[in-house]
Amino acid sequence: MKTWLFFFRINIAGFALIHFLSIQPDFNDLYSYHGYVYPDIMDNTTDTISLTLVGLQGILHKIGYETLLWICRIAFPVSLLxxxxxxxxxxxxxxALFLQLLLIKSVHLYEYGVDGFTTFALFYCCIFPVGRVYSLDNRLLGKREVDDEPYLFLLKAHLSIAYFFSGFDKVIGVTWRNGEALWKVMHSHNYYSIFSLDFLAKTPFFVISCWATMILELAYGIFMNVRVTRPYWLMGIVLLHLFIALFMGLFFFSALLIILNLSAYYVPTLKPAQSGL
Known part of the structure; x- marks a missing residue:
């Protein structure tokens, strides 16, 4: 059903908005000349292709850096709304995509996986006909029919490839095969766990969890696209990301991946009455 386009649009934009609002207490520390690293110094460590706030300010000349920063700080959430x-x-x-890339590349030393997934999700909002379903554009321009199958196929293919290579990267590493990788992650200073699982150290929990993760990811493209196995594989993927959220503290990353999976494999299977739309 085409309602997945509506689900995708509001959840991706809503997620990006909440993620952006969450950094507001630290915004000046990250982006301004009163922060941790001067923007021009940060700019010297980025690639020569990506446009940054410093680079854009150099092009515009007459607009000061702090003024440009405030314009982007306001324009980004407005575009998402x-x-x-x-x-x-x-x-x-x-x-929204332009401003997200501009803001992320301006502080590239702080970006991580969720930022890349946000970029491609917003890119899909640019090329998918997400404005054709339950939108103000429909009210203003009239409702137009759209074939959503090619776009849904693209999203499914993207996720299948991403999960396969994520699993492949893990399976070629010995620490994932013996459970050490998960143990290290849960004891790293970079991650936050709601409680310790050290009491499971002498059990096969970490080995089983690592192998379960690799199997879920490697076989994602097969079992997520078979109707009989899809509900169980989707449940496994959602549980995997809930585990990542609770025991690694990657709440935004987990939330975004759950949204993408539900958009591709759950919402399209719902009837209008079931989806509440």
Missing amino acids: MLIAGLFTRVSAIV
């Missing part, structure tokens, strides 16, 4: 509402949907998505 317009995307949620489905108002000038494609333009809003393009603006």
